[in-house]
Amino acid sequence: MTGEEVSAYRQALKYAEDMSKLFGEEKAKRKELEEANQRLLAEIAERKRAETELRRSEERLKAIFETAQDCVYMKDRDIRYTHVNPAMANLLQMPVSEILGKTDESLYGLDAARHLRHSDLRVLQGETIEEEHTRLIRGAPTTFLETKAPLHDQSGDIVGICGMARNITDRARRKLPTDEPPMEYPSRPMKETLTKAKLVALQDSIVLLLGESGSGKDFMARYIHDNSPRSSGPFFTVNCASVAPELAESELFGHEQGAFTGARARKRGLLELAEGGTLFLNEIGELSPRLQAKLLTFLDTRSFARVGAERNITVNARLIVATNRDLEKEVSEGRFRSDLFHRINVLSIRVPALRERTVDIPVLVGQITRQLEKDLQLVSKPVFDEEVMERLKTYHWPGNVRELRNMLERALILSGGGRIPVASLGLDQARTEWSYFTDFPHGRSLNDVTRDLKRALVSEALRRCGGSPTRAADLLGISRNSLNHYMKSLGVRE
Numbered sequence: 001m002t003g004e005e006v007s008a009y010r011q012a013l014k015y016a017e018d019m020s021k022l023f024g025e026e027k028a029k030r031k032e033l034e035e036a037n038q039r040l041l042a043e044i045a046e047r048k049r050a051e052t053e054l055r056r057s058e059e060r061l062k063a064i065f066e067t068a069q070d071c072v073y074m075k076d077r078d079i080r081y082t083h084v085n086p087a088m089a090n091l092l093q094m095p096v097s098e099i100l101g102k103t104d105e106s107l108y109g110l111d112a113a114r115h116l117r118h119s120d121l122r123v124l125q126g127e128t129i130e131e132e133h134t135r136l137i138r139g140a141p142t143t144f145l146e147t148k149a150p151l152h153d154q155s156g157d158i159v160g161i162c163g164m165a166r167n168i169t170d171r172a173r174r175k176l177p178t179d180e181p182p183m184e185y186p187s188r189p190m191k192e193t194l195t196k197a198k199l200v201a202l203q204d205s206i207v208l209l210l211g212e213s214g215s216g217k218d219f220m221a222r223y224i225h226d227n228s229p230r231s232s233g234p235f236f237t238v239n240c241a242s243v244a245p246e247l248a249e250s251e252l253f254g255h256e257q258g259a260f261t262g263a264r265a266r267k268r269g270l271l272e273l274a275e276g277g278t279l280f281l282n283e284i285g286e287l288s289p290r291l292q293a294k295l296l297t298f299l300d301t302r303s304f305a306r307v308g309a310e311r312n313i314t315v316n317a318r319l320i321v322a323t324n325r326d327l328e329k330e331v332s333e334g335r336f337r338s339d340l341f342h343r344i345n346v347l348s349i350r351v352p353a354l355r356e357r358t359v360d361i362p363v364l365v366g367q368i369t370r371q372l373e374k375d376l377q378l379v380s381k382p383v384f385d386e387e388v389m390e391r392l393k394t395y396h397w398p399g400n401v402r403e404l405r406n407m408l409e410r411a412l413i414l415s416g417g418g419r420i421p422v423a424s425l426g427l428d429q430a431r432t433e434w435s436y437f438t439d440f441p442h443g444r445s446l447n448d449v450t451r452d453l454k455r456a457l458v459s460e461a462l463r464r465c466g467g468s469p470t471r472a473a474d475l476l477g478i479s480r481n482s483l484n485h486y487m488k489s490l491g492v493r494e
Contacts, residue, residue, distance in 0.1 A: 068164075071144075074151065075161040079103055079120050082160065091137060091167070108135045112232065115276060118316070123148045123161050127314060130268075131275035132168070134232035141232075143169045187357035189493055193349060194223065200347045201227040206299065208344050209322035211351035212452070214402030217322040220351050221280040230318055233277025236270045241283040248291055250307050259308025271304065274317035284321040284344070285330055289337065296340045319344075326448065350491060354397040354404060355459050361392050361404070368405050372412050380417030388422055396460055455490040458483070462492070 065072055071088035075081055081099050089096045092107065105113035112135035119129050128150070134143040144165040151160040185191060200207055201224045209217040218237060225235045243251050250259075254269030270279055281287075287295065298304045299319070303312040321344050330336035354361075369382050397403055411424040457476065465471035473483040486492070 071163075071165040071167075073163050073165075075120065075163070077124060077158075077160060079117060079124075079161070088165075091142075093138060108137075111229070112136065115229075115232070119148065119276065120161055122314065122316075123150050124158055126150055126158065129275065130272075131277075132234040132273075133276050141169070142167060185357065185360045185363055187352075187360045189352040189357050190360055193220070193352060196349055197224050198227050200224060200349065202229070203347065204229075204318055205346045206318070206344050207320045208346070208348040209320065209351060210348060211322075211324060212353050212400055213324045214400035215351045215353050216401045217324075217351050218280065218282060219401075220349065221278070221282075221320045221322065224320060225278040225280075225318075228278070228318070230277050234274055235278050235280070236274045237280040237282065238270055239282045241286040245288055248288065249294070252291065253294065253304050253306055255307035256309045259306070263308070266306070269306065271298065271315055271317055272306075272313060275315055276317070278318045278320060281319060281321045283323060285323045285325040285327060285336060292337045292340050296337065296343060299340075299343050326451070329447075352493070353455075353459065354400040355456070355463065356493060358393045358397075358463070362389055364401060364404060365389070365392065365408065368408050369412065372409055373417075376409075376412055378412060378417035382412055382415075382417050383419045385419065388420055388425065391422055391425065396456065396463075398456065451490065454486060455492055458486050458490060458492045 065083075065085045068085055069087055071091060072083075072085040073081055073088055074083040080101050080103055082101075084096055084099050086096070089099060092099065099107070103113065104116045107113075108116070112133075115133065116135075119131065123129055128148065130145075130147045132143065132145050134141050136142070145168045146163060146165040148161055148163040150158045151162050153159045185194065197220060207221075207224060209220055211217050221237065222235060225231060238251060240248065249255075250263075250267065250269065252269050252271055254267050254272055255263050257263060257266050294304065298315075301312075302316065303314045305312050327336055327341050327345070331338045331341050354364075365384060369384075372378075373382065392404070399406070407425055410426060411420050414424045415421065458472070461472040461475045462469070465475060469483055469487070470480055473480045476483065478486075
């Protein structure tokens with residue numbers, strides 16, 4: 001081959017190689033393009049599937065939101081409504097468009113809005129709140145069980161509130177106390193006590209109720225709650241003496257699932273259930289030292305941890321406590337914490353014994369018998385004549401109002417209603433001498449029992465002498481100064 005032919009051959013070979021390389025690159029590019037197209041098609045299909053699923057999810061949520069019987073709503077950080085469901089609009093009897101952008105003050109009034117705003121601000125700080133609260137809806141008191149939780153954006157910042165409220169008005173009415181409180185008691189001791197209770201009710205401090213067993217400390221606690229700004233919230237009561245020590249902490253503070261044997265589920269304690277309302281702890285002197293310490297921590301911080309929990313819960317609940325013990329003596333003898341005593345002894349009220357206000361007996365009899373009529377389903381309306389009332393007024397009532405109620409219930413059962421004879425009361429008409437009854441002093445010292453006996457004797461002497469301290473001192477065989485000392489130290493009024 002000539003040189004020109006060799007050169008031409010080489011050029012042709014190089015061209016073939018270049019074309020082969022170019023073809024290979026084009027083939028690779030086509031393959032890469034095909035793979036990219038496949039990925040794009042898969043992404044488009046996945047996006048369409050996700051959009052379809054999202055649309056279905058939104059439709060389901062919308063259906064739940066619109067068909068839910070409970071009120072469902074959302075608020076922004078300015079605590080204005082941004083979303084409400086038809087159930088809430090129907091309850092308020094307002095179009096949804098008129099609710100959006102409004103605040104609770106314009107919907108429920110200033111008093112209810114003040115409480116709702118306080119809880120809303122806590123939710124905007126990250127808390128989840130479940131509470132029972134009553135507010136006026138079209139002029140009628142309506143009770144809701146309401147849960148509020150913070151709304152977060154994609155960055156995790158809190159941007160609003162999501163709430164759900166269930167109307168439990170009928171259930172709340174069934175939980176109301178069955179005793180019908182009278183509007184007014186005629187006795188001076190009770191008038192003074194209720195006047196003080198009304199003043200105390202306006203404050204949010206803890207209240208200590210003192211008085212003998214059965215004197216009506218539970219009624220006084222409810223009276224304070226009903227006359228307080230928290231009256232629209234729940235009222236719970238527990239007798240610390242009736243709760244087993246091993247269960248008392250769970251009863252008050254709740255527990256987590258698995259906290260102890262038998263704790264199969266999380267339980268909210270009474271303090272948590274009393275959110276926005278009042279918890280009445282009767283016989284607080286019966287609490288163990290451990291629970292006294294935990295209660296003191298709650299009073300100082302307004303927070304506590306459920307049994308078995310690691311995180312504290314903040315609760316906005318008012319405490320009213322009561323005891324028939326001499327707590328100062330309990331402190332000096334080491335049975336009650338000194339710091340807790342000073343913490344609860346901020347506002348104290350002594351509930352007078354029934355023997356100190358016997359002129360209230362006709363009012364109490366009417367109140368109690370009206371309720372017993374319903375409970376016993378009596379056919380005939382009970383009638384108490386003057387003789388019966390006089391016998392009730394002259395009795396010394398060691399068991400106080402509780403004993404009066406038990407006596408009236410026995411009389412109504414034995415008589416079946418109608419005119420109530422004196423004999424059915426269980427009082428011995430032939431016996432005019434005074435007597436005093438007491439149970440064996442479980443958990444109480446001999447000094448406690450003798451102190452109650454002295455108080456009863458002084459009160460009876462004053463009653464027999466028409467309230468005259470001079471004559472009562474002569475009757476008891478002591479000086480007038482000694483009687484004054486006993487009256488002051490025992491808390492007996494003329």
